[in-house]
Amino acid sequence: MVAETKKIVYGENLFSLQEYYQFLINKWSNIPHIAFPEFCLNQSAEDNIDNNNNDTFIFYDWESGRLKLSYLDKIREKKSRELKRKKITDRKSYYIDLVSSIKYWTKTLKNPSRTDPFYRAFHIKQDLKNMNIKDYWLIDATCGAAEDSIRLLTYGYTVWAFERSPLIWILLEDSIRTARLELSESSSEEIKLLDRFVLLPGDCRLFLESLGVTKKLPDVVYLDPMYNSSSNSIVVERKASPNKNMQVFNILLEKSEEESEKESEKESEEISLFDISYMVATDKVVVKRGKHIKKINEKRSSFSYVGKSTRFDVYKKIV
């Protein structure tokens, strides 16, 4: 339930919860082609659950100084209510914890596993580091829970990350806000990472297309669209990482992908995302796939790094 008295610190601004929602919605609505899902904002969850025909219900809660997205399975809830005669309390809630990710991946990088396929695909060699690392620009076209974005920041990239699901994007926005607050007392190394992180809402393809007419192009584009649910990478890969509540995340993803349900449409979206990325990247495009899923573009592929369940296909532009 939303408590109206809360004040939210956002940079220099101090918002009420209501103003904060409005601020986020306004940010998003600058992207004209996607409607913000109003059903999950600004309303009392309990009032709406019974009037909602869906079996699942998603809404934002304000808890411990951050926005959380809660997910309620009405069928499960009904059973538990009948059995235990209890009120609606055991929701699953989800938020993106960037601080834990930053701490976890910064520590991991101090002693990296040289066989880790992600490390092999992305780590920046010392000779490049000695050049102008600040300008080593990577676009994470499919930000999701930003786990990979954070890893890439620890490697030294400047990361611009795109997220087209408004449900997830709003969580990301709030996670950056809370991370800045939490890290303000922490080591400068950790807070500095966020200075190289730019989160942008909407479909990355529009942005990449617009780059065609500018002089500055990204060095690397990273794609992890995971349209093919059989790759199941999100569940398998994240076991050891800080953002554990992947069940909720997957439900959110399903919700946000609902509009383009047809497999064929998803595949052609994926191909167009790859084509435009390959056109603009000056060094390489890296695509994360399920280990047994076929490559997005066999002909252009340079090499792959294979892990237990996932594979990173590298498409080099400079050989």
Ligand SMILES: C[S@@+](CC[C@H](N)C(=O)[O-])C[C@H]1O[C@@H](n2cnc3c(N)ncnc32)[C@H](O)[C@@H]1O
């Ligand atoms: C598998 S998740 C990415 C997980 C991410 N690599 C991580 O480490 O947390 C894919 C995400 O990309 C988003 N997405 C897919 N296609 C996109 C596009 N064309 N532009 C922006 N976001 C996109 C989806 O909404 C979803 O949140």
